[in-house]
Amino acid sequence: MVTKVEKNFKTVQFQTDLLNWYRENKRDLPWRKQATPYHVWVSEIMLQQTRVDTVIPYYEQFMRLFPNMEHLAYAKEEAILKAWEGLGYYSRVRNLQVAVREVVEQYGGVVPRTRKEISTLKGIGPYTAGAILSIAYGQREPAVDGNVMRVLSRILHISDDIRKAATRKKFEECLYELIDPDDPGSFNQGLMELGALICTPTSPSCGVCPVQSHCQAFAVGIQTSLPVKTKKKKPKKVAIASFLLQDEDGHVLIEKRPDQGLLAGLWQLPLVESASDVKAACVERYGEVIAFEKTAGYVKHVFTHLVWEIDLYKGMLRKQDAHMQESHRFVPVADLEQYTFPVSQQKLLSYAFEEGWL
Template identity: 55%
Template sequence: MIIELKNIEKINKSAFQTDLINWFKYEQRDLPWRKDQDPYKIWVSEIMLQQTRVDTVIPYFNRFIEWFPTIEDLAEAEEDKVLKAWEGLGYYSRVRNLQSAVKEVKEKYSGIVPNNPEDIAGLKGVGPYTAGAILSIAYGIPEPAVDGNVMRVFSRVLSIWEDIAKSSSRKIFEKAVRELISHDDPSSFNQALMELGALICTPTSPSCLLCPVREHCQGFEEGVQNELPIKTKKNKTRNVQLAAAVLLDGNGKVLIHKRPATGLLANLWEFPNVEIHHPLQNDREQIIDLFEHTLNIKVKLEKIIGQLEHVFSHLVWNINVYTGTFHSDFQESDEWKFVSLEEMKEFAFPVSYQKMLRLYLERQKE
């Protein structure tokens, strides 16, 4: 596949690199993973930053590195503790893949993150972007690290009208970075592109008058910066109606359930819940029947204490939240636990069920 970049010859590469890197050195944000060039910390930060805002990631990153300061610590950690450290960040397959890959680094590479594209790309969960970020930022190797920010910047700088939502478009932007990247300081170059996309060359209303590479930008020169990048919308999300319950036994302990080891939110804990497929099943007696037939729990539902919505990338959960009790002959197992509210802090719950717990505690105060 031959990729042509028609506008790249219009760029003064040396001046572009200088303007971009000088701006970054003066304007970069003070972020904890930038304090050194430790490939492990850069790796953790890049995995956390996928689909998550920088401000959200900072406290999670600090806690994660405090709990697992080295590759060895993360490789040897219990999965439940790792999930607890990640609790609230979402997309939990990211941290499972990270731990699997870290174990491989410990066993196969003596705990040292590989510094070549072939080996690092072979690690679980390490795609082209993460590989490029680690290689360039930690090891100073001129590899592209192309994410949404970088594609947006280059679609404007080079006036590229390819749809960035298509996976095939990534090759075009990787080629652009390879042709323009600084070989003297690839670390600063790639970080500067990410920073430019985050702070200046934003998705809407880019701050062109503040941009350090404005005079190199074809999109600005043509007046089309607000029309770029081209990005088709994703398919509509699916709505799922759930009924979930905070169920107590006679000793005031709450029943919680561990989700399956594969699939959405794998191995995280939740309150018992059932999916409502038909409008009639919103009836309380129907929901009680669903609990018995789906989960094999005999429950007594008391009242509905609220409704919650939780949005995933591909679906929306609409949750009716109940309180109630469950039949005393129900037995604990690996998947089902009776826990006090204090003990609940030791278990990793998805955000949707953290919201549910907060709702329950607020209602208890009323």
């Protein structure tokens, strides 16, 4: 067997120190009340790239709406998207439903217990597989997220770029040696909790760290220069013209986005990207527009890899003149809340309400 962790590392003492601290200091989080595979699964999907405080209310509502795998498996897509509205990375909830259906229909309702099998499920990658297996099933499997890489890069003084995929594997190999054999779930959560509460990115609280004596970075005073992470390039700007188009009854035209790609399947005010002649673009798509005007409405919305700079235009469209497409719908203002809108669109709609246009 190849050893990844240095011989003089006091593994058992480290496990004890971490677990004692975790048991005393762990936060009282809703998904820790019931650690069934389904509860852990839902929480871990929501927590991907998303902060604990953001997730809590979504998690509680989601478990009320879909209390078990059968409920989620047979829920309508509109219902699961609505429950995810505002949380971001919407493919997560679609993948979750696909995977839950597979468990219900192919695995007899039992979440698979092996890394190999569970990893075939949509949306379950290396981290989530390890989290479910260790927390719900008590298996000695690593769960390497951003917290764990930061904590371990400091404790073990690992300087590999954590943005590279190979680096995550290196941490997993270390963890197969380090992980506590008696309580792997608490050990993994302890590492993450330590990263969230003590071993924070810019100003770690090393003075009160329960594993300070094990930390090689602290020993030489370089904890704040770890982990090493190459920075990524800035998002690209995209000019957007959004249209608030109402018919003679005051119904609003909304559009369903394609089922692939950015914000897939969510609803929005009709929009065009980088049009030189906005009114012409609007008329070409939807037919003759009355009282078309640019409003003072403007929304800047930042995604991970691009920035939408949205100008809001408004006008009236007669139902009989409108070029209607399958993806579009005129809806009464009171019905808007039934649809799932991304945050950028919620900002636009809020503005329209404030102006008294809706």
